[in-house]
Amino acid sequence: xxxxxxxxxxxxxxxxxxxxxxxxxxxxxxxxxxxxxxxxxxxxxxxxxxxxxxxxxxxxxxxxxxxxxxxxxxxxxxxxxxxxxxxxxxxxxxxxxxxxxxxxxxxxxxxxxxxxxxxxxxxxxxxxxxxxxxxxxxxxxxxxxxxxxxxxxxxxxxxxxxxxxxxxxxxxxxxxxxxxxxxxxxxxxxxxxxxxxxxxxxxxxxxxxxxxxxxxxxxxxxxxxxxxxxxxxxxxxxxxxxxxxxxxxxxxxxxxxxxxxxxxxxxxxxxxxxxxxxxxxxxxxxxxxxxxxxxxxxxxxxxxxxxxxxxxxxxxxxxxxxx
Ligand code: C5P
Numbered sequence: 001x002x003x004x005x006x007x008x009x010x011x012x013x014x015x016x017x018x019x020x021x022x023x024x025x026x027x028x029x030x031x032x033x034x035x036x037x038x039x040x041x042x043x044x045x046x047x048x049x050x051x052x053x054x055x056x057x058x059x060x061x062x063x064x065x066x067x068x069x070x071x072x073x074x075x076x077x078x079x080x081x082x083x084x085x086x087x088x089x090x091x092x093x094x095x096x097x098x099x100x101x102x103x104x105x106x107x108x109x110x111x112x113x114x115x116x117x118x119x120x121x122x123x124x125x126x127x128x129x130x131x132x133x134x135x136x137x138x139x140x141x142x143x144x145x146x147x148x149x150x151x152x153x154x155x156x157x158x159x160x161x162x163x164x165x166x167x168x169x170x171x172x173x174x175x176x177x178x179x180x181x182x183x184x185x186x187x188x189x190x191x192x193x194x195x196x197x198x199x200x201x202x203x204x205x206x207x208x209x210x211x212x213x214x215x216x217x218x219x220x221x222x223x224x225x226x227x228x229x230x231x232x233x234x235x236x237x238x239x240x241x242x243x244x245x246x247x248x249x250x251x252x253x254x255x256x257x258x259x260x261x262x263x264x265x266x267x268x269x270x271x272x273x274x275x276x277x278x279x280x281x282x283x284x285x286x287x288x289x290x291x292x293x294x295x296x297x298x299x300x301x302x303x304x305x306x307x308x309x310x311x312x313x314x315x316x317x318x319x320x321x322x323x
Pocket of ligand 1: 061062063064065168169170171185186187212213214216217
């Protein structure tokens with residue numbers, strides 16, 4: 001007897017649950033800032049890649065990408081306070097605060113580019129996983145640029161910060177914009193898009209990370225045609241009436257990373273079995289995410305998935321930004 005693979009089962013499920021959420025996601029200005037006793041706090045959000053196509057290897061060793069980023073309402077926080085000497089304090093993770101830290105490197109690069117003295121007391125409260133594929137380090141570096149731009153009164157437009165962000169990593173420029181955005185070139189040329197993906201996200205965060213450089217080093221062309229193997233409808237984006245690019249979810253790095261970390265395809269299949277419309281790895285992993293049509297289904301799935309060993313589970317939503 002032939003057994004339908006889990007991916008096809010999920011596609012069939014779309015047919016039985018066509019009553020999609022009809023909500024919208026009100027856009028907010030980016031980033032989220034609030035006052036604190038000694039200065040201000042900026043959220044440093046996570047992203048997922050809704051789509052990640054690896055097109056070719058470039059002369060500089062990087063890979064040409066076509067990607068779509070989506071900001072989530074799950075974030076680290078960075079407090080910025082005026083202080084003559086620069087310092088970085090980190091809570092919630094065992095990370096170096098010196099030049100090995102992207103935040104310190106970003107601060108120094110901005111000081112050099114602007115001629116402003118390197119100053120300010122920064123306090124990072126870490127919630128996001130390390131080497132998790134949700135962009136935590138890049139997000140922290142980009143928010144450092146936005147925060148110091150404000151703290152130092154530079155008032156540079158984002159376009160002036162972009163070259164510094166690009167030096168900090170290919171994911172970093174996205175976090176100067178947040179929301180929904182496409183990324184081309186190395187993933188660092190950003191086109192901000194209106195709206196956000198509707199539905200509820202369930203993130204599975206394994207207790208191991210994946211090194212991005214390793215995942216890309218394993219890419220061999222031609223890649224397996226991921227899109228031909230997977231039958232998924234395009235994602236539903238908020239803000240009806242606008243002409244959106246049809247985002248077809250896929251991740252070209254999945255086959256490579258799933259081959260080495262065999263727990264990941266198992267968890268991906270579990271997400272689909274529990275009713276997700278889409279289940280993917282984000283970036284180079286290790287985080288997986290499912291998109292569910294309602295919070296109720298997502299919460300049930302999250303409860304089931306939290307029974308799995310060696311995993312953290314997080315339910316969150318996409319964020320839309322003013323464009
Ligand atoms: O840019 P970032 O430092 O985050 O990238 C980490 C590594 O991932 C790079 O050194 C490179 O090996 C690989 N990479 C790539 N092509 C990209 C982005 C990253 O090959 N577009």
